[in-house]
Amino acid sequence: MARKRRFSTFSLSFLDIMSCGFGAVALIFLIIKHDVDNQTESLHPELQAEVSLLEEEILDGEANLVRAKNTVSEVDQRIAEAQGLARIINEDLNTVQAAIKNTDDPNLDITALKQKLEELESEKQKLEQDNQELGNKARRFVGQGNRQYLTGLNLGGAHVLILLDSSASMLDETIVNIVRRRNMDKQAKIASQKWQRALGTVEWLTAQLPEAANYQIFNFNSQPKPAISGSERTWLKVSDKAQLERVVDNLRQLTPENGTNLYQSLTALAGLDPIPDNIFIITDGLPTLGRKAPKKNTITGPDRLKLFNEAVDLFPKGVPVNTILLPLEGDVMAAPAYWQLAQLTQGAFLTPSKDWP
Numbered sequence: 432m433a434r435k436r437r438f439s440t441f442s443l444s445f446l447d448i449m450s451c452g453f454g455a456v457a458l459i460f461l462i463i464k465h466d467v468d469n470q471t472e473s474l475h476p477e478l479q480a481e482v483s484l485l486e487e488e489i490l491d492g493e494a495n496l497v498r499a500k501n502t503v504s505e506v507d508q509r510i511a512e513a514q515g516l517a518r519i520i521n522e523d524l525n526t527v528q529a530a531i532k533n534t535d536d537p538n539l540d541i542t543a544l545k546q547k548l549e550e551l552e553s554e555k556q557k558l559e560q561d562n563q564e565l566g567n568k569a570r571r572f573v574g575q576g577n578r579q580y581l582t583g584l585n586l587g588g589a590h591v592l593i594l595l596d597s598s599a600s601m602l603d604e605t606i607v608n609i610v611r612r613r614n615m616d617k618q619a620k621i622a623s624q625k626w627q628r629a630l631g632t633v634e635w636l637t638a639q640l641p642e643a644a645n646y647q648i649f650n651f652n653s654q655p656k657p658a659i660s661g662s663e664r665t666w667l668k669v670s671d672k673a674q675l676e677r678v679v680d681n682l683r684q685l686t687p688e689n690g691t692n693l694y695q696s697l698t699a700l701a702g703l704d705p706i707p708d709n710i711f712i713i714t715d716g717l718p719t720l721g722r723k724a725p726k727k728n729t730i731t732g733p734d735r736l737k738l739f740n741e742a743v744d745l746f747p748k749g750v751p752v753n754t755i756l757l758p759l760e761g762d763v764m765a766a767p768a769y770w771q772l773a774q775l776t777q778g779a780f781l782t783p784s785k786d787w788p
Contacts, residue, residue, distance in 0.1 A: 484608070488624060491785075585751060585779065586639045588709030590646070590666055592700070595633055595682065596714035597650040598691040601626050605760045613688075620686050625715070625757060628785075632713050632755055634679055635788035640669045647703060648678060651696035652689040653720055658682055664702040692720035694738065697745035706747045710778070712754045712769075716762035718742060736764050743772060751778035758782075 602612040602623045612623055620626070633648065640646060645666035648658040657663045658678040667674060691714070700706065717735035719725075721742070746752055754769040766782065773780035 491624070585709065585753070586636070587641060587644075588707070589644055590703075590705060590707045591640055591644055591709045591711070592703070592707035593633060593636060593646065593648045593711045594655075594696055594713070595629060595648065595650040596652070596691060596712075597685050597687050598652040598719075599688050600691065600715055600759055601629055601687040601757070604758045617686050620688075621683070623687070626687055628783075628787075629713050629757060630679075630682055631788055632783070633682060636711055637669070637675060637679070642670055644669045647707075648682070649696060649699055650682065650685055651692065652687070653692050653695070655692075655696040655699045657699075663699060664704075666703065690719040691716070693718040693742040694721050694745065697742055700745070700747065706750065708750060710746070710750055710752045712752065713757070714754070714769075715757040715759040716765040717768060732762070732764050735762075736768060739768050746772075746776065750776065752776040753778040753781070755781045755783060 599613050600609055602620060603609045603625055612620060637646065637648075645668055647662070647666055649655045649663075650658065655663075658681050659667070659674070667678070669675065693714075717732075718738045719730055719735060721738040752772055754773060756766060756769055759765070766780075770780045772778070
């Protein structure tokens, strides 16, 4: 009779043991990784949104940098061409001047040579002027009279007033991002792309004003404030470059906040003597505040239009009002309202692209 074989724990095969071990390790790994992914996605939604916004801003910045480099290369080429043409004109001038001095030649036409000399001198001065302008500006457009071909804005006037909207809506184009940026620190608010465009527009306008003109700049949200404290009843001179730099520096320290009160900003005109003969408004929509304090925390589109019409009555008669309207989500009545204001006052209405000015 054969013996019955005794059971032993070591009778299991080695491969079975290894398979069970690897299976357990793989199961533990999947459980741990799944839990980490869930925690990462649930703990950092705000950081992910911030990273996405920063990536968009970086892409926009890189695109603008490429355009700027292309523009600089084009300007450098035009300057080189102008300088080469100037050298040719100088050589012609020297030849004509030498011919005029040689009056012993009986076949020499002195009158014709002098006329040619004047033409060359005039062409040389024009080239020097063009060279200077090309060195200061990325591109040059010549329109009719003193109107800029690029924008259609009439930049003339002896007393020019600029109103800059500094309300919280100037932080971004969408309501969600406006609310999000409103809770950031001061430097993040100032660095907002939309606000920087508004400040760049002010700098562009002041750079185009006539040298002999006077100007004043008010930023306005719930209340208007002059760019230089204490100057609300004074016209500033464009020719005072140091003061103009101080104005720009002060504006760049502003933080967009509060609501938009166009009515209160126009009451500041009463302190200016004489009244402005050209007005520019840089804003992104219709006002949210008016002459009276609001009775509720929310406001509708038709109510904002009523506040706008209330403020329009304060504009001085016969003075052109030019509006540069930046984008804002949901304010569909703003564009037709400001366009109609431009038509009534013989001003201009502009909705610039993202790379302007």
